[in-house]
Amino acid sequence: MFLKRVEMQGFKSFADKVVIxxxxxxxxxxxxNGCGKSNITDAIRWVLGEQSVKSLRGTTMTxxxxxxxxxxxxxxxAEVTLVFDNTKRSLxxxxxxxxxxxxxxxxxQDxxxxxxxxxVRLKDVVDLILDSGLGKDSLSMISQGNISSFAEAKPQDRRAIFEEAAGVSKYKKRKMESLAKLERTKENIDRTQDILSELERQVSxxxxxxxxxxLYKEKKTRLEEIEIAVLVEDINTINQQIEDAKKTLFNIESQTTMFQTTIQVHETQNLESKKEVNDLxxxxxxxxxxxxxxxxxxQILETRKIELDEKRKYVVEVGTSEEKAKQLQSLLEEARVEYEDRKSRYDQCQINIELLSEQLSQVAMQYAEFSQKNNEENGMLRRLQNRKEFLDNLLKDPFNSQGGVKSVVDNAASLHGVLGVIAQIMQPTEGYEEAISVALGGTMYNIVTSDEEAARNAINFLKKNQSGRATxxxxxxxxPRNISRENQIVCENTKGYLGVASDFxxxxxxxxxxxxxxxQNVLVTxxxxxGNNLASLLKYNYKIVTLDGDVIHKGGSMTGGKSKNSTSLLTVKKEVDEINQSIELQIAACELAEKNVQETQRKREELERGLMESRIGSAQLEPVVDAKRAKYEKLKNDYELIRPNGDDGLGDANFADEVVLKLNEAYSGRDEITNSIRSKREYRMxxxxxxxxxxxxxxxxxxxxxTASASQNAIRIDQARLETKLENNLQRLATEYQLTYEFAKTKVNDSHIExxxxxxxxxRSEIERLGNINMNAPQEFEEVNExxxxxxxxxxxxxxxRDxxxxxxxxMDHVxxxxxxxxxDAINNELNDTFRALFxxxxxxxxxEDPSDILNTGVDIDVQPPGKSVQNIRLFSGGEKSLIAICVLFSILKVRPVPLCIFDEVEAALDQGNVERFARYLKNFREDTQFIVVTHRPGTMQQCEVLYGVTMQKQGVSQMLRVELKDAIDMADGQEEVKS
Ligand SMILES: Nc1ncnc2c1ncn2[C@@H]1O[C@H](COP(=O)(O)OP(=O)(O)OP(=O)(O)O)[C@@H](O)[C@H]1O
Known part of the structure; x- marks a missing residue:
């Protein structure tokens, strides 16, 4: 048998273990009734996986x-076991x-x-019986209720049994599942497409x-490349400039040493010269x-000579003619010598007068020039000293013209949080005073406070005391306000750019x-x-100032020029330093001018003295020369009277009187000394x-x-500035680009700099045109796109x-x-015979009902019992309906046999004759199908090969026992008479 055994324990009314x-x-x-027959059917159904509590006639599974x-x-x-013979592989x-x-x-739960x-799982049990004909909608378990509902059912509901028989229900189930899956897939498609279109909106x-x-990154990288190249180039240039500065410093130092040596030499020489002058x-x-x-x-000789002359005159007057002539000749010769000597000295005096006069007039002119220069230098010194006094006052009282600022500064000690005026806080680098002064402009008088409250307090103070206004x-x-990195690169590559004002x-x-x-955003050129060139490159976006204090304002307007004696608080210190230096120089200039004047005066006096001496000498000599000439001519006349033809004996006359000779010697000695004095004076001069x-x-x-020391200082400052700049550039290479200078050098090539x-x-303009950049966009795009x-x-x-x-x-529809x-068609073929057999x-x-819609069409049954016209099943009696349903059931079993069929009082509504026909007909199928028939009808019992009786001897507990037909009939409530 297909179902070999049923074992039950604790299932519904089968409290004790029952084995059938x-x-x-x-x-x-x-x-x-109520003994528990149907509970056996329920037990079989339950084991085969029934999940419907209602089908099991309960409210909960327990x-x-x-x-x-x-x-x-x-x-x-509860436990139920079914034992199947599967030799035919039905399962x-x-x-x-x-x-x-x-x-x-x-x-x-368990x-x-x-x-x-x-x-195992429920699914394993379901798989085991799949297609075996034991399914819950199959014909394996038919109750009286199934029979009557089949007959009463609408054609539409009736097709289920045909579908089950045709093995379509599994496809139908699968189709339902597929449709559900299709629905889910469509929903998924819709949902995903919604997300997709949302993403599509984001993706583009x-x-x-x-x-x-x-693009931005690309351009930025290029900018960086250029920047690195520019930095490297800058570093090269700075290194070169530092080298040049060192060389220049060395040259200046050598020059300084040379200067110092020269000064030393000159000073030594001067010392010697001064000593020499002293000696002179x-x-x-x-x-x-x-x-x-x-x-x-x-004078003594002259006196003696006069005495001698008198003596000679006497000889001439009283002596012989020979003595006379001799004496006269001697006198004549003497007079000639004297005359010529005086004449020559007189002439020399005249020459000296002329020479000295000329020299004196030159020196006088020089003296006038030097005096004028001296006056000028002294005037200049006075002007410088006046300016210095003004600047000193300004330094002492810098905010005299700024009432409010002065008041706040004077009272800073009592005002909390007043930190100072910008002009005092900022120290411009040497040489940059004018540039910083114009870079700050009026801001230099602004007062820095620790916070807004301190500023408010100070303003209240000014208001209260009505002591002016201040910012x-x-x-x-x-x-902070900066210039952009790109503009910085432009600046650094522009001639004459020195840095931003804050650097100085x-x-x-x-x-x-x-x-x-x-x-920080003001540029210095x-x-x-x-400056103009740089301003145009930067599109006039920045304020630019020059070392001279000219300004190119944002937008391009320019301010510049110089007003007399103008000064600002930032330049005043520089000017004071400069003026101190100028005063020092001016004092030296005055001293020099004074010295020149004095020197010229001394020279003039010396010349005047010389001239005076010469004039006196000349004045003294002039009458002497005249007298000597007259004397000489008179003696000549006197001698010619004595010797009209001349006398060569003159030459022999011994007129070389000792006195005369001494006198001549003395004169020439005097002239020699005078000349020596003059020449020594000249040499001294x-x-x-x-x-x-x-x-x-x-x-x-x-x-x-x-000057050398000043330029030395300037070069040292410049060198320090260059070294700071170099340090900054190296630092930037290291921190911004993680590069050493040596490595960066290997990375750049000429194309970067060109x-x-x-x-x-x-x-820069391309980057500007790009507008706002979302740097996360590539990653976001990648994520969204993915x-x-x-x-x-x-x-x-x-x-x-879905497809x-x-x-x-x-x-599936097709199948x-x-x-x-x-x-x-097959069932329909069988139905007529079955019907004829049972009816x-x-x-x-x-x-x-609708042959064009095979998948959904309802199934109707048209029957014509013997002697009756064709009628629809719904028009028949209850018993007839049951029998027609049983006909259909048997037709199906013929076409599609099942291994097990449990009939639970399916023939209850039939009359006895029909019961017997039903029971006999059932036996036709026993080759292929095992029947378990729950029945009250003796007619059916008679056809069973074995009968089991279910009893409830103990109240509420079912028991099973094999019974004979007679007992069985007795047990069946005696509802039916056994046909003997
Ligand atoms: N869980 C349960 N425990 C104890 N008894 C139960 C349980 N469930 C159902 N029963 C009993 O089973 C009996 C019903 O059994 P069943 O329906 O099989 O009777 P039957 O023999 O088919 O009767 P009928 O001939 O009237 O159809 C009832 O008496 C009911 O009390």
């Missing part, structure tokens, strides 16, 4: 567990015997299925933004003493925000021309001039030394799976139509 062995093809189960009775306690577990297993068990515990005592702008960001002075004095002696000697800068509100200002750390707010010249040279060299300025401008592509693929997959489902549904139609004639047929 099936050994016959047709087994009858009999018993009185209702199947024996609930107890008057004298039995409830049990905790989906290769085993010959299969034991299926289901257990349920009262806690309702439900179990077992196949051959192994725990993100793609554009990402492209923009990439002494010599001259000595000579003058000698001169006096000679002059005295001359305040609270440190807490200051924002020192201040305490706490005031750095002030510097950054006002000077050396000249106005270079030359020496003094030489000393003066050298002193002047020393002063000039000292001036040059000062046209750097133009390219930077070009790149999601987009993923979802797009998913949609495609979903569409393809597959649709085609599977189509295929279902085919199988349904074939099964329907004893007539005819019957199945009719499709």
């Amino acid at each position: 062995n099936f050994e016959h093809s047709v087994t009858g189960v009999v018993g009185p 209702d199947v567990i024996f609930a107890g009775s008057a004298d039995r306690k409830m049990v905790g577990m 989906n297993s290769e085993l010959d015997e299969i034991e299926v068990t289901r257990r349920l515990y009262r806690n309702g 439900a179990e299925y077992l196949i051959n005592r192994n725990n 702008p993100l793609k554009r933004a990402a492209k923009k960001a990439e 002075e002494k010599e001259i004095n000595k000579l003058q003493e000698n001169l006096m002696k000679v002059v005295n000697e001359i 305040f800068l609270p440190l807490t509100v200051l924002q 200002v020192q201040c305490e750390n706490r005031f750095i925000p002030v510097k950054e707010a006002f000077l 050396d000249t106005l021309e270079n 030359k020496m003094s001039q030489d000393v003066d010249r050298k002193e002047q040279q020393i002063r000039q060299i000292r001036k040059d030394l000062e 046209n750097a300025k133009e390219e930077v401008l070009q790149l 999601r987009y592509e993923f979802l797009d693929k998913q949609v495609k997959d979903l569409i393809s799976s 597959k489902i649709l085609s599977a549904i189509d295929e 279902m139509k085919k199988q349904f139609k074939e099964m329907f 004893g004639g007539g005819k019957a047929k199945l009719v499709l």
Whole structure:
């Protein structure tokens, strides 16, 4: 037998273990109402996986567990086992015997299925019986209710049994599943497409933004390359400039040493010269003493000579003619010598007068010039001293013209948080005073406060005291203003650019925000021309100042020029320094001018003295010469009278009187001393001039030394500035680009530097044109695009799976139509014979309500019992309806036999004759089908090969026992008479 055994324990009314062995093809189960017959059917249905509590006639699943009775306690577990013979492989297993068990515990949770005592899932049980004909809608379990509902059912509801028979229901189930899946797939497609279109909206702008960001990065990288190249180039230049500065410093140092040596040499020489002048002075004095002696000697000799002359005159008057002539000749010769000597000295005096006059007039002119120069220099010195006094006052009282500022500064000690005036806080680098002064402009009088409250307090103070107005800068509100990196590159590549103004200002750390707010975006150039060039490259976006204090304002307007004696608080210190220096120089200039005047005066006096001496000498000599000439001519006449033809004897005359000779000697000695004095004086003058010249040279060299030292300082400052700049550039290479100078050098090539300025401008304007950049865009785009592509693929997959489902549904529809139609036709073929057999004639047929819609059409039954006209099943009596339904059931069994069929009082509504016909007909199927028939009808019982009686001997607990026909009939409530 297919179902070999049923074992039950604790299932519904079967409290105790009951084992039913099936050994016959047709087994009858009999018993009185409520004894538990149908519970056996329920047990079989339950094991085969029934999940519907309603089908099991309960409200919860635990209702199947024996609930107890008057004298039995409830049990905790229900267990039913079915044992099948599977040698015909009706079940989906290769085993010959299969034991299926289901257990349920009262806690309702520990439900179990077992196949051959192994725990399995419900699905395994369902798979086991799939297509075996034991399904819950199959014909394997037919109750009286099924029979009547089949007959009463609408044609539409009736097709289920044909579908089951045709094996269509599994396709139908699959189709339902596929449709549900299709629905889910469509929903997924819709949902995914919604997300997709949302993503699509994001993807395009993100793609554009990402492209923009990439472009930006590219250009930025190029800018960086250029910047690195410019930095490297800058470093090269700075290194070169530092080298040059060192060389220049070395040259200046050598020059300084040379200057110092020259000064030393000059000073030593001057010392010697001065000593020499001193010696000359002494010599001259000595000579003058000698001169006096000679002059005295001359006077004595002259007196003696006069005496001698008198003696000679006497000889001439009283002597012989010979003596006379001789004497006269001697006198004549003497007079000639005297005359010529005096004449020559007189002439010399005249020459000296002329020479000295000329020299004197030159010196006088020089003296006038030097005096004028001296006056000028002194005037200049006075002007400088006046200016210095003014500047000193300004330094002492810098805010005299700014009432409010002065008042706040004077009272700073009592005002909380007043930190100082910008002009005092900022220290411009030497040489940059004018530039910083104009860069700050009026801001230099602004007062820095710690915060806004301090500023408010100070303003209230000014109001209260009505002591003026002032502008305040609270440190807490200051924002740094910079020039962009790209513009910086442009600047650094522009000729004459020196830096931003803040580079040239020192201040305490706490005031750095002030510097950054006002000077970090002001550019400094050396000249106005270079400033204009830079301004145009930067499109007039920045304020530019020059070292001279000219300003190119934002927008391009320019301010410049110079007003007399103008000064600002930032330049005043520089001017004071400069003026102190100028005063020092001016004092030296005055001293020099004074010295020149004095020197010239001394020279003039000396010349005047010489001239005077010469004039006196000349005046003294003039009458002497006349007298000597007259004397000489008279003696000549006298002698010619004595010797009219002349006498050669004259030559022999001994007129060389000793006195005369001495006198002549004395005169020539006097002249010699005078000449020596003159020449020594001249030499002394030359020496003094030489000393003066050298002193002047020393002063000039000292001036040059000062200039050299100033330029040394300037070069050192410049060198320090270059070294700071170099340090900054190296630092920037390291921090911004993580590069050493040596490595960066290997990275750059000429192409980076070529046209750097133009390219930077070009790149900068291109970057500007790019507008706002979302640097996260590439990543966001990648993420969104990845999601987009993923979802797009998913949609495609979903569409393809939807198409597959649709085609599977189509295929299933096709199979279902085919199988349904074939099964329907086959059953229809059998129905007529079955009908005739059970009704004893007539005819019957199945009719499709809508043959064009095989998948949904209802099934009607047209029957014509013998002697009756064709009628629809609904018009027949209850018994007839049952029998017609049974005809259909048997027709189906003929076409589609099932291994097990349980009939639960299906023939209840039939009359006895029909019951017997039914029971006999049933036996036709016992070859292929095992029947378990629950019945009250003796007619049926008679046809069963074995009968089991169900009893409830103990109240509420069912029991089974094999019974004989007679007992069975007795047990069946005696409702039917047994036909003997
Ligand atoms: N969980 C349960 N515990 C104890 N008894 C139960 C349980 N469930 C059902 N029963 C009993 O089973 C009996 C019904 O059994 P069943 O319907 O099989 O009777 P039957 O023999 O088919 O009757 P009829 O001939 O009237 O159809 C009832 O008496 C009911 O009290």
